[in-house]
Amino acid sequence: DAMVIQNPRYQVTQFGKPVTLSCSQTLNHNVMYWYQQKSSQAPKLLFHYYDKDFNNEADTPDNFQSRRPNTSFCFLDIRSPGLGDAAMYLCATSKPGGPVVTQYFGPGTRLTVL
Amino acid sequence: GQQLNQSPQSMFIQEGEDVSMNCTSSSIFNTWLWYKQDPGEGPVLLIALYKAGELTSNGRLTAQFGITRKDSFLNISASIPSDVGIYFCAGRPLGGSQGNLIFGKGTKLSVKP
Numbered sequence: 001d002a003m004v005i006q007n008p009r010y011q012v013t014q015f016g017k018p019v020t021l022s023c024s025q026t027l028n029h030n031v032m033y034w035y036q037q038k039s040s041q042a043p044k045l046l047f048h049y050y051d052k053d054f055n056n057e058a059d060t061p062d063n064f065q066s067r068r069p070n071t072s073f074c075f076l077d078i079r080s081p082g083l084g085d086a087a088m089y090l091c092a093t094s095k096p097g098g099p100v101v102t103q104y105f106g107p108g109t110r111l112t113v114l
Numbered sequence: 115g116q117q118l119n120q121s122p123q124s125m126f127i128q129e130g131e132d133v134s135m136n137c138t139s140s141s142i143f144n145t146w147l148w149y150k151q152d153p154g155e156g157p158v159l160l161i162a163l164y165k166a167g168e169l170t171s172n173g174r175l176t177a178q179f180g181i182t183r184k185d186s187f188l189n190i191s192a193s194i195p196s197d198v199g200i201y202f203c204a205g206r207p208l209g210g211s212q213g214n215l216i217f218g219k220g221t222k223l224s225v226k227p
Contacts, residue, residue: 042202042217090156105156
């Protein structure tokens with residue numbers, strides 16, 4: 001089945017230690033998104049790629065970076081995680097040309113910062 | 115920024131009861147989406163709505179795109195225990211950019227067997 005895959009599902013890191021979360025998709029969608037979701041809150045968009053075109057949200061901290069080496073993969077790099085970065089990180093995809101804004105989410109990566 | 119007002123914030127119902135939740139916005143939206151999120155998982159798309167007045171069903175779920183284009187509702191009929199979770203509405207404002215999907219704050223549904 002076509003899907004959005006996130007690895008790892010659970011990630012533990014130490015305060016200030018860089019961490020990378022990965023997302024892959026078999027949907028062949030052009031657009032990939034990264035969201036941060038804290039407990040009992042709605043997902044908050046960090047940035048998205050339209051093909052190789054990177055779009056950063058204005059309030060996304062510089063501590064968060066992203067890479068998209070090809071259509072299928074996208075990475076979220078947190079350069080120096082703080083305690084406040086502990087959250088669920090969700091990857092999503094969508095395909096332009098149809099209902100462009102319909103986003104399909106992966107299962108998420110739960111990040112713990114010690 | 116733009117916000118969606120989703121209500122109720124939480125619901126506690128008996129198995130078999132019907133459920134209704136809604137989202138409203140202060141501006142016109144051209145797409146409404148309803149997602150369900152189980153604990154520790156990503157949101158799963160339930161229903162997508164693209165036209166004002168559109169009424170769409172997915173099993174026991176029914177959602178409608180309001181005529182004013184500023185609201186949407188989701189109904190669940192004959193609830194069962196596996197309906198438990200958080201339901202999010204999301205929408206794209208008219209003229210919004212590619213990544214501009216606005217989320218409601220969610221409705222937490224609890225079902226008593």
